[in-house]
Amino acid sequence: MILYHGSNTDIDQIDLKAGISYKDFGQGFYLTPDIATAKRMAQKKANLFGGTPTLITYELKDDVFSNTSLKIKRFPEKATAEWFLFIDANRDRNLPHPTHEYDIVIGPIADDGVVLQLTSFHRGTSTAEQAALDLQDRYLDQQYFFGSEASLQMIRKVNTEKI
Numbered sequence: 001m002i003l004y005h006g007s008n009t010d011i012d013q014i015d016l017k018a019g020i021s022y023k024d025f026g027q028g029f030y031l032t033p034d035i036a037t038a039k040r041m042a043q044k045k046a047n048l049f050g051g052t053p054t055l056i057t058y059e060l061k062d063d064v065f066s067n068t069s070l071k072i073k074r075f076p077e078k079a080t081a082e083w084f085l086f087i088d089a090n091r092d093r094n095l096p097h098p099t100h101e102y103d104i105v106i107g108p109i110a111d112d113g114v115v116l117q118l119t120s121f122h123r124g125t126s127t128a129e130q131a132a133l134d135l136q137d138r139y140l141d142q143q144y145f146f147g148s149e150a151s152l153q154m155i156r157k158v159n160t161e162k163i
Contacts, residue, residue: 001060003031003144003155006041008051010160014152025105026090026098028147031058031155037109037141039163057159060144064104064154073100075107077142079114079135081128083107088118088128103151108140 005011014029021027032038035055042053065072075083087110089099110118117134120126126134146152 001033001062002158003033003058003060004035004038005029005031005056005058006038006043006045007054007056008042008045008049010054011056011157014146016147016149016152021097022091022093024087024090024110024143025102025107025145026100026147028145029152031060031144031146032109032142033144034141042163053163055161055163056157057161058155059158061154061156067154070103070148070150070154071101072104073102073106075105077108077140079108079132079138079140081132084114084117084121084128084132084135087114088121091118098147103146103148104154105145105147107143109143111138111140113138114140 016028019027019029023030038055039053042055045051046053064070075086086100089095090097113135117126117131121128121131146155
């Protein structure tokens with residue numbers, strides 16, 4: 001399977017500690033199967049931090065899901081209450097991090113609509129179940145989180161392209 005990473009520079013060596021804390025699935029390395037999503041992220045990072053929008057292509061090993069030594073969590077492609085609460089925990093600066101022990105997590109990206117739902121949830125005007133239901137009709141781009149050195153062995157860089 002081909003996955004993409006959008007950045008403002010090429011990445012020779014993935015450093016898991018260089019990833020931003022408090023992201024959807026925690027601090028780690030994120031890829032997406034959607035090239036348009038990766039290109040948007042590359043442009044966003046270049047606008048915020050300088051550099052050149054860069055699309056990096058990776059290949060995910062075919063046997064990744066049969067690797068019993070890796071802890072893998074796969075959420076459905078649509079929002080669920082479990083996914084919503086997982087995102088909430090990983091973004092919560094008051095909780096000890098990391099909040100989970102998964103090597104790889106796969107699921108929807110929390111976009112601005114999800115942020116609004118999280119706000120309602122924290123204000124007590126919505127439940128996790130209601131938030132997930134409200135998000136059911138939205139297409140949420142997918143992401144693959146790699147949070148351990150063992151998980152990084154499952155991907156191989158195949159191309160870098162300035163965009």
